[in-house]
Amino acid sequence: MAHPWWRGAVIYQIYPRSFRDSNGDGIGDLPGITAHLDHVAALGVDAIWISPFFTSPMADFGYDIADFRGVDPIFGTLADFGVLVKRAHALGLKVMIDQVLSHCSIEHPWFKESRQSRNNPKSDWFVWADAKPDGSPPNNWLSIFGGVAWRWEPRRGQYYLHNFLAEQPQLNFFQPAVRQAQLDNLKFWMDRGVDGFRLDSINFCFHDAQLRDNPAKPLEARNGRGFSPDNPYAFQYHWYNNTRPETPVFLEEVRALMDGCGEVAALGEISSEDSLATMAEYVTPKRLHMGYSFELLTDDFSVAHLRGTVETLEAKLQGGWPCWALSNHDVQRVASRWGGTNPHPQLARQLIALVCSLRGSVCLYQGEELGLPEADVPYEALQDPYGKTFWPNFKGRDGCRTPMPWSGDADAGFGAPRPWLPVPAAHRALSVAAQEAAGDSTLRAARAFLAWRKTQPALVEGSIRFLDAPESILAFEREQDGQCLLLAFNLSANDASWAVPAEWSAAPSIHVPGVASGTFGDGHVTLPAHALIVLTRNPR
Incomplete structure (x- = not known):
């Protein structure tokens, strides 16, 4: 389908x-x-x-x-x-x-209009707030790029919110327009x-x-x-x-x-x-x-x-x-x-x-x-x-x-x-x-x-289930449309081996182009540094 x-x-x-x-x-x-x-x-x-x-x-x-x-x-x-x-x-x-x-941007026409006064057609299109009595910002919010998330605008006598740079004023999504x-x-x-x-x-x-x-x-x-x-x-x-x-x-x-x-x-x-x-x-x-x-x-x-x-x-x-x-x-x-x-x-x-x-x-x-x-x-x-x-x-x-x-x-x-x-x-x-x-x-x-990958339905849209394996091996099953694959990745720069679960012990390995491959025999996977092996079998 x-x-x-x-x-x-x-x-x-x-x-x-x-x-x-x-x-x-x-x-x-x-x-x-x-x-x-x-x-x-x-x-x-x-x-x-x-x-x-x-x-x-x-x-x-x-x-x-x-x-x-x-x-x-x-x-x-x-x-x-x-x-x-x-x-x-x-x-x-x-x-x-x-x-x-x-x-x-502060150069967007919406903001250029909004910053001019508190009563223009775009006045509430951005997040504006009055200063605290001591003149400090309305709250303690911070910008991802460092410092407070508020910038003073003298034309309105208010602060505007910016979660990123001061040149990136926050739009007011409470305004339906x-x-x-x-x-x-x-x-x-x-x-x-x-x-x-x-x-x-x-x-x-x-x-x-x-x-x-x-x-x-x-x-x-x-x-x-x-x-x-x-x-x-x-x-x-x-x-x-x-x-x-x-x-x-x-x-x-x-x-x-x-x-x-x-x-x-x-x-x-x-x-x-x-x-x-x-x-x-x-x-x-x-x-x-x-x-x-x-x-x-x-x-x-x-x-x-x-x-x-x-x-x-x-x-x-x-x-x-x-x-x-x-x-x-x-x-x-x-x-x-x-x-x-x-x-x-x-x-x-x-x-x-x-x-x-x-x-x-x-x-x-x-x-x-x-x-x-x-x-x-x-x-x-x-x-x-x-x-x-x-x-x-x-x-x-x-x-x-x-x-x-x-x-x-x-x-x-x-x-x-x-x-x-x-x-x-x-x-x-x-x-x-x-x-x-x-x-x-x-x-x-x-x-x-x-x-x-395009030829493997299980990798495109299949389910995923992880398996326990030695510390450096990431192993999981993918299954879809009658295809079931076991993938084992050695994430380390050293060789690694794994005795696969019994239900996979007789499964054949399949050639995976483009990546270093491990070997499989007698129920054991052997993986060189940063290698992958894929086993396949019929679904349960």
Whole structure:
């Protein structure tokens, strides 16, 4: 039976500033993406997700939007976007784009009007509040990017809320006209052929109407959510500035709109105090199609963490569908995060196989198919305001955003003599051209594995059940449409072995292309460093 395109899909994330520059200005653009969609299609993925390309002053590199329906000139034109969609569809790729619903830019006309007075037509489109009697901010809420989450506006004599940069004012979703305006913006892009949306920070749409203080978080609890202990944001439980009970109701409005526009999918980015619980609440047949959180984007590369994360979400989901990612534009590249300064040569391809074998859809970040490590960007070349604020303890997000290396040339084939971020020599050595020429490369391995995955119904949409195994081996069963597979991944750089459960002792192993394989005999699996073995048998 046919299933929705997004269910079990592999989605390739493109960060447009860094994918390919077509006009030599040092910044990637939409025509550059279009020109290299063949590379993406050849990977065997199902869709692309394009990070923001909208009109923006670029305080946060496009996540501060000044026109939700406009293409920023540095990326091209609306016509260029139309060409991109047409080419992607011709290659069999669905197109998803970022939508940043919770906030906009201080340069957006809505905010320019709202800040002028307390009685203009847009006066309540943002979160405004009076100062305390002593002139201090209305409450203790903090910005993710450091410091208080309130900025004084002398024209109104009030503070406005910003959960991120001060240049990103928070929209007031209690105002029905705001919700409708954002729904209309979604419809605008669906009318232009978009197949889905990645909804940025979707749990941040609503705030506590009473503006209650967030409670303090004890020192021992300040970890595990992607915020380092030296960021004061980690000092609070964020119960009141996001993840409010009104959000699911709005998500039902989003879903109703999308369901009326064909087979369009919504993928929500969720980061809350209990992201897995929030994901289960948001991802239902009447709300989001898919959701992802930061649980697998942390430093914890262990069997216990991976298994615990997936099992916890599986237990909470009520008909919802997860999406997993190991890298994206906000975190250190996984090859370095989990592999250290000198990642094992098999690690990158194993991780692609691993994330694509979990139950759910998958996001692969550009360069992940090349096994790119994190780039070391010197302070003088930093662009990310987050990194500049927290240097040197935290270097920001530029290390995962450097330009895609297409060749070994000085500009890595990016298309400009001076790209907006420098390309390290280590990345040029791992370029697309170099890996195309090599008989055995991570790129070729990624293609081979993704092609094989498409032929395995159990991996695309099957159930998942974890098995107990030695400490370094992650083992689970996937089952669907009469196919039952046992997958065992050795997450360590040392050999490992395992006596499989009795019901698998006579099962044959099957060849899995693109990743180092283990051996199986006499009921025992032997796995070299970062290897995988797959056994198959008839379902119970």
